[in-house]
Amino acid sequence: MNIIKIDSTSSTNIYLKELSQKQEVEELTVVQAYSQTAGRGQSGTSWEAEPGKNITCSILFYPSFLPLKKHFLLSEVIALGVKEVLEEFVQPVCVKWPNDVYINDKKITGILIENELIGQEILKSIVGIGVNINQEIFTSNAQNPVSLKQLTGIETDLDLFLKRMMKRISYWYDLLKKGSYSFISRSYNDTLYRKSGFYRYQDRNGQFMAEILEVKDSGLFFLRTDKGEERSYSFKEISFIY
Ligand code: BTN
Numbered sequence: 001m002n003i004i005k006i007d008s009t010s011s012t013n014i015y016l017k018e019l020s021q022k023q024e025v026e027e028l029t030v031v032q033a034y035s036q037t038a039g040r041g042q043s044g045t046s047w048e049a050e051p052g053k054n055i056t057c058s059i060l061f062y063p064s065f066l067p068l069k070k071h072f073l074l075s076e077v078i079a080l081g082v083k084e085v086l087e088e089f090v091q092p093v094c095v096k097w098p099n100d101v102y103i104n105d106k107k108i109t110g111i112l113i114e115n116e117l118i119g120q121e122i123l124k125s126i127v128g129i130g131v132n133i134n135q136e137i138f139t140s141n142a143q144n145p146v147s148l149k150q151l152t153g154i155e156t157d158l159d160l161f162l163k164r165m166m167k168r169i170s171y172w173y174d175l176l177k178k179g180s181y182s183f184i185s186r187s188y189n190d191t192l193y194r195k196s197g198f199y200r201y202q203d204r205n206g207q208f209m210a211e212i213l214e215v216k217d218s219g220l221f222f223l224r225t226d227k228g229e230e231r232s233y234s235f236k237e238i239s240f241i242y
Contacts, residue, residue: 001028001029001166001170002026002028002029002030003032003163003166004029004030004032005031005033005034006033006034007033007034008033008034008037008051009033009037010036010037010038011036011038011040011128012031012032012036012056012057012058013040013058013112013114013128015031015033015058016031016126017114019031020060020124020126025060026060027060027061027062028060028061028170028173029059029060030057030162030166031057031058032055032056032158032162034051034052035051035052036049036056039056039130040112041110041112041130041142042110042112043236047112047142048138048139048140048145049132049135050135053133053134053135053147054132054133054147054158055129055133055158055161055162055165057128057129057162058126058127058128058129059078059126059127059129060124060126060127061074061173062123062124062125063122063176064123065177066176068117068121068122069217070181070217071115071122071218071219072215072216072217072218072219073176073181073185074122074125074127074176075098075099075111075113075219076184076185076187076188077172077175077176078099078111078113078127078169078172079095079099079101079111079188079191080168080172080184080187080191081165081168081170081171081172081173082129082131082168082169083095083101083191084168085165085168086108086109086148088164089148089156090103090151090152093108093191094192094193094195095193096192096194096240097221098219098221099111102193103146105144106144107143107144107146108131108132108145108147108151109129109130109131110129110130111127111128111129111130112127112129112130113127113128129165131148131165132145132146132147132148132150133147133161134147134148134149134155134156134158135147135149136149136150144242172184181217185215185217192215193240194212194240195212196211196212197211198211198226199211199240199241200240201223201238201239202239203233203237203238204237207241208225208226209226210223210225210226211223211226219234219235220232220234221234221238223238
């Protein structure tokens, strides 16, 4: 594992993508920035992170061994790795589908994965991770942000956190390379936010109550409504109502 620390960049995802286009970059290389001037979130949103207070990093993977229809397993191993390192500091931690890491009803980590495909092969994945560590005030309109410091009152060393996080992610990524697909999928499903019981959701037809059945290796999210109807969704087709 190779850690590149930089002072400032627009987005570590862009930095790592450009670096990997210019030169050969080893798998599991991680770029950690002190600050990002245009940190990106999912669906074109921005990512708030006060300079020097948080983990804002991107990791490079070459998961060409992974069948495209199982691509979501990479997302699962990242979420599991981040969840486990957070558990060393605070508990309980869970994963909100598809790949937000939550503590109770609050988001502590966002993950942005950008894949480069050729045909059916995932050549390269740039995995951007933002973990709220020592930030105490959030000013953007991000939904439910929380940091480790807000939860524990304790300042956490960013270098130490990053090293431990890379260790847990490498552990899960090794399992992925070994083909332990069902173990990964089971572990991910076991850690899901709202994994049992009925909760309110919203799709394009309105709100309804449902329970989670399963997340498949493709990333599809399966629910059963309180009327007994099974429904499946891909990312952005459904939202969680609080
Ligand atoms: C989300 O919206 O939940 C995803 C947030 C991802 C943020 C991280 S911070 C490091 C990396 N660089 C970016 O520009 N975004 C990701």
